[in-house]
Structure formats: C-alpha cells, structure tokens
Amino acid sequence: MPESTDKTCDDLARALVIMAHPDDAEFTCAGTVAKWTRAGRQVHYIVCTSGDKGTKDPDLTPHHLAAIREEEQLAAAQMLGVETITFLRHKDGELEATKEFRAEIAMLIRRFKPDVVVTHDPWRPYQLHPDHRAVGITVCDAIVAARDHLFLPGQTSIGLEAVEPCELYLWGAAEPDHLEDISETIEQKLEALSKHASQLRRPNWRERIRQWAIDTGAPHGMAYAEAFKRISFRR
Numbered sequence: 527m528p529e530s531t532d533k534t535c536d537d538l539a540r541a542l543v544i545m546a547h548p549d550d551a552e553f554t555c556a557g558t559v560a561k562w563t564r565a566g567r568q569v570h571y572i573v574c575t576s577g578d579k580g581t582k583d584p585d586l587t588p589h590h591l592a593a594i595r596e597e598e599q600l601a602a603a604q605m606l607g608v609e610t611i612t613f614l615r616h617k618d619g620e621l622e623a624t625k626e627f628r629a630e631i632a633m634l635i636r637r638f639k640p641d642v643v644v645t646h647d648p649w650r651p652y653q654l655h656p657d658h659r660a661v662g663i664t665v666c667d668a669i670v671a672a673r674d675h676l677f678l679p680g681q682t683s684i685g686l687e688a689v690e691p692c693e694l695y696l697w698g699a700a701e702p703d704h705l706e707d708i709s710e711t712i713e714q715k716l717e718a719l720s721k722h723a724s725q726l727r728r729p730n731w732r733e734r735i736r737q738w739a740i741d742t743g744a745p746h747g748m749a750y751a752e753a754f755k756r757i758s759f760r761r
C-alpha cells in the first residue's frame with residue numbers, strides 16, 4: 527500500500543524544495559524555509575543546474591562559475607537550516623521537460639518522501655526563463671509519476687516505493703492563494719540571499735526584496751510575507 531494513504535499531513539514535517547538555479551529558492555521562499563526549520567521541520571534542497579551561464583563577466587568560465595554558485599548555495603542553505611542539498615548539475619539554460627528528467631525528479635521524491643514539495647509555478651504567464659518553466663512542469667509531472675507504483679516500476683523494484691506528498695507550493699504564481707507570514711524570518715532571508723554575492727548586481731537589492739515582502743503581506747495584515755499557489759493532495 528502506498529505510504530501516502532497512511533499520512534495524517536498534520537505537521538508537514540519534511541519539505542523538498544526543487545529549484546532550477548542556485549538562489550531561486552532564496553529569492554522566493556527563504557523566509558518560509560527559515561520558518562519551517564525553526565519549527566523543527568526538515569527541509570531538503572534539489573538544485574537542478576549550477577547556474578553556469580548566469581554571468582556577464584567575460585573572464586568567468588562555466589566551470590568556475592558553477593563552483594562559485596554551488597559554494598554560495600551551500601552557505602545560503604546553511605544559514606536557513608536546510609538539511610541536505612542535492613546538485614543535479616544539468617546544463618544551465620538547457621533544461622527540458624523530458625521523460626528522463628521527470629523520472630529523475632520522481633526518484634528523488636520517492637527517496638526523500640516529502641510531505642510538502644515547493645517549486646516554480648510553470649504556468650506563470652510571460653515567464654521567460656526556460657529552466658524555470660521546465661523545472662516547474664517536470665516537478666508537477668513527477669509528483670504524478672511518484673505516487674502510483676505502476677509508474678516507474680524499475681524504481682519500485684529497487685525499493686523506491688510510491689509516495690504522495692500532502693501539498694505542493696508553487697512560487698512566482700500569477701494567482702497565489704496561500705501566504706506565509708515571514709515577519710520573524712525576513713532578516714534571515716536577507717542574510718541567506720547575501721550569500722549569493724555573484725548574483726546580487728543591484729546595490730539596493732535588500733530594499734527591493736524587503737519591499738516585495740511588505741507589498742505581499744500588506745493586504746493581509748502581515749508585515750512581511752511570501753506568496754504561493756497551494757495545491758493540496760490531502761484526502
């Protein structure tokens with residue numbers, strides 16, 4: 527019997543955050559991650575590419591850039607209390623929603639058995655970066671593939687049993703329907719973001735991120751918030 531049928535979903539004890547590039551999670555959900563780890567929940571990161579094309583510096587090679595960005599991601603995750611990071615090291619800018627990528631993500635979902643999965647909203651209109659679209663749609667498809675044992679029987683046969691999370695949170699949603707109050711963790715989010723020094727080109731990035739969280743929370747009476755589209759698989 528799949529493990530998911532036994533879940534109560536009461537405490538959402540384990541989260542799996544799946545992002546295209548180093549820093550995607552810090553921009554979008556680091557306040558929520560910090561809140562969860564403070565509450566004793568386990569958070570694991572999957573980073574699909576190492577961001578090896580994300581620079582305008584002509585002297586940086588992709589290899590060198592990937593090494594810098596992985597170091598930055600490790601430091602940011604440590605600041606947030608993230609338990610583990612898995613770097614998949616696919617090529618930056620070249621992710622596609624293939625069956626192989628879906629199986630890889632489904633395998634990781636079966637391995638980590640998360641109660642909540644957090645990733646990019648692939649349906650956000652005018653989202654230009656192909657990696658963000660590819661990761662978002664692949665994670666959604668992988669949740670389906672991970673939850674029934676007749677999908678990916680090769681994984682089932684080596685002990686990776688079918689699992690179903692309780693909830694899926696999508697960041698960057700055009701129509702968010704769930705807010706996380708990050709008033710207690712906004713400073714921790716900013717500190718985690720500061721670890722991504724190679725990506726922070728605008729001198730006023732702190733003010734911009736702070737204002738974004740203020741604008742997100744204000745209509746709902748929160749000082750600072752992050753917004754998501756939440757899809758529930760609770761029975």
Ligand SMILES: [Zn+2]
Pocket residue numbers: 546547550655658
């Ligand atoms: Zn990105």
